[in-house]
Amino acid sequence: MAHPSVFTLLIAIPVLASPLIYLLGRIGKISIRPQNPLAELEPLQNPRLRAFLNSTPRWTALLALLASWGPFVLAVDLFRSQGPQTFFIENIPLRLDGISLLLAAVSLGLGTLVVLFSGPYMAKEPGEEKYYAMLTAMVGVMIALGCAGDLFNLWVWFEAMAVSSYLLVVFYREQPASLEAGIKYVVQSAAGSVLVLLGIALVLAETGTMNLNEIAAAVGPSPLLVAAGGLFIAGFGVKAALVPLHTWLPDAHSQAPSGISAMLSGVVIEAGLIAMLRALSSLTGENGAGVPAATWGGLLLAFGAVNMLVGNLMALRQTQIKRMLAYSSLSHIGYMVFGLGAALTAGQLAGAQGGMFHLLNHGLMKGLAFLAAGALLYAVSGMALKAASAAADERQADDHGPLTVSDLNGAAQRYPLEALALSLAVLGLAGLPPLAGFMSKWQIFVAGMNAGVQQDSPILGLLVIFAALNSVLSLGYYAPLVNAMYRKQPSEAVVQGGAIPLQMSVPLALLALGVVALGVWPNLVGWLVAPAGSALLAAFGG
């Protein structure tokens, strides 16, 4: 297969599948509606056909994402044999390097599992077809975002990601809390977008081009470009949830359906971070002729430290599990940014790889945490019982009350797999070995300390200690959750909870296996992480 079409398919399948999913879903739904005269037809009375038509969006979405793995595997193959690729759709430049491959892997992987998980979870929702259409589109858009080769398209994909995720955040549109979260999300994203656009304008004024490679060839050490970089950090930083630009995140992540929370925390904010790095890297210029990478390094280290502390302290007093996990995402963005900061400040490959590895691990662990919390929410909030009951079509608006820590008392007795999965996820997030989070944090700490020794800067050493203390601090809210789940005395909610279907348990088991496997054998994803780290350093002239 000629290679441009491989890449095109990788982006095109999910993006083009999205309207198809919506269309098929609508047709299916309409054709079995009682008001529809066609519903009287003999074949449509068949309950199996009705069930099939009802679940079209699910299966189409799953098929679309599974189909995308084909071009992904081909792209990996091509990348490993021939290195980074640049290709064009018309004259829009796209490039596939280690970073885009990593982002594609995380979004496609987590997206597939989320679609699988959402089957039972979203089954009784009226807007199911919109959900799957938007979710699939979001996956495709994020893959494209990672491949964008010019600033304008980077911005377009970035906006497309915001739009698709916005619709998913407000999915429970009759709930005021969801709407509030959605409004905050869209307004703050838009504010960030404006800053990004201003930055792009400055770069365009200075260099006359928007192609990242051409910018890199054209830049010099201009203060205007430093300002543009600042605008990029702030603008993309809103989506990447740098403190104090983060205030939309706790609402949006906790109000969205659990599958979407997993996507938002596991990939979307990281995609914002990657967009930021892409934009900044072009300003460094070829052979470091532009703004030196270290200019941004210190800033990223500072944001890393602030994010860790604020995220952990905010999560410490949370009793709502999804909100706690949302705040913990702040601190994990902090770790990534800290590692990347060490990479930019002192050219530490360990930091670049560690940051990218943590991005991947965080996708696994936070995805797992949100999905496991979602499965438990499904079981104890009555969704499961409703799914089993005959009056399944009727839905009440108060289904989606927050899941609190005390709701999960003794959850391990009835839901051993889910409780174990959630425990592994949060202990991994806290950085305990032998779980994935430990390995990437370790790499980040190695980078910080090496950078400190290299630059003879005790401050960097102290920041590493600070980061490690923050990991301990995070145990202050993760550990009680684990303890609660392993109590012998189950909570009322657990006693009355329903069963969790296999389709939801399988993604949990897979992710949990990944979290343990990467903790024991981090090189399992070396082929994905190492090129991403090298690509990042190379882009910043390292």
Add this chain to the structure above:
Amino acid sequence: MTASILILSVLALPWLGALLVWLVGDRRPAWQHGLAVAFSAAAGAVALGLLPFASSEVALRLPFGEFFGDLTFLPDGLGIFLAAVATLIGSLAVLFSVDYMRGEAQLGRYYSLVLIFIGAMCGLVLTSSFLFLFIFWEITALCSYALISFYNDDPKAVAGGMKALIITQVGGIGLLLGALLAYAYTGSFDIALFLERSSLLPGGVLAVMAFGFLIAAAAKSAQFPFQTWLPDAMEAPTPISALIHAATMVNAGVYLLARFYPVFYQVPEWRTAVMVVAVATALMAAVMAVVSNDLKRVLAYSTVSQLGYMFYAISAGGIFASQFHLLSHAIFKALLFLGAGAVIHSVGTRDMRQMGGLGKELPFIRNVFLLGAVALVGLPFLNGFWSKELVLEAGLHNGPAWAHNLMLAGAGLTAFYTFRMVWMVFYMPPAPERSGRHVHAAGSAMKIALAPLALGTLLSWLLVGPFSRLLESTLPGSFVHAIGVIGLIEEVFLAPATYLALAVVGAGLLAWHSRARLGGLGMALHPLARIAQDSFGFEWINHQLVEKTQHAGEHLRRLQTGQINWNLVGIVGGLVFILTWLTWGGK
């Protein structure tokens, strides 16, 4: 080749057992008991089988890639010895659990964690990689947390587990720091390489490492000022206490210092710091043991205090004395804890004031417990006597006199609180609460687990010859000299310090015997007792730290106003900060 297979088995057997116990499931408790005993005992046998293969060469190397280094295992005397202690004492604790935990819910979780714990401890002492040392270090912390809070419904157990986890993790940062610095300067995570090339590191960096490791060791071994977690860890099921106190967790700190002593002893003031930590811990814990009425807490304080003696020996360069005392302590403390477990299992309380007169009802337990107590006091000719004398002698020869005197006083206190404990449990007139209540007899698995420990308490000191030769031949540079049984007897009995120590111990016993006549002194010491019961203010400090952090979290919540206007102010503020930093900011 054989050595590497044996090393892998020591690690893999407990972990495989953990997996199987978990897979078997809680519906088949008999299988779970059997599997746990079988796999832990097998690991113990393999650890013993590893003894002839002791060497100072790396036996196994698995590459883990850049930034992670190689996973290496070095079966030297120190490592094998501690692995043997972990697996053998550990398997006796598992065997004891068969009776103690019979009929408990969630046995799968219990045994899996115990087996993972034992395996991780073996990994910790056998690996020669800083990264994996840290990994195993953290896994033991994780297991101890999960086991201490095994009874999750009890808020005290949860708090105790959290405390152990957080304190040892904070200390672990010292180890992390040291490991990262070693990597930054030597470009490798290999411990053996670091010990060889420590001169590559600037003196200041080496000092940071040395003190970082001291912090880590003190936190793990519950030494001053981190001693507070160990008494609270008594909420765990009693076999777990035995496991943590004798076989695994707390030995890790002593191991860490002994392992790195050949490099760190040159760091100025490091030895003094270790000595101060050791003396302060030994005395404070002994005083707290005197005033405590909870049987398990008295034992916990005595562990803390005895670990202080081991630290003391290391600070005086007595690596062998510290390890010899570790061996004695592991055996008699496991005996005491398991004996205490049998007592608690029988009477259903840990409060010694509600015991008394149990000697007649539990004769076997009384006999073995008494044996352990005599060894703890350090009376001839049990194992504790010999090792404690070696520790004190090492301190006298290579340390300042003040430290030696204080440690001697600690030995007197040990005698005092130990006999107070034995009297209250077994000989005091039965408490009125207890009258008419039934006392369960000790189970047979309990007795089978206790018997070898009692035998060990009597005889383990006879191993001094092979043990010292093992350490001397495989630990170059740690100042260990082989000594035979005859040599040990000569050394101990020809030293005047021995008689002094025995006199102090005797004085402690006498003080307990004539406690009624010393009433006035007791009253005078009453305020001290009050302070000791409040753990010398360290609990207050812990409490304040936790509270302040929680308050900070609570106050910070106000920043999440939920108002979109303020949110946008945050964005603009962030932009202003970024632009300011870029304009004027340093790097």
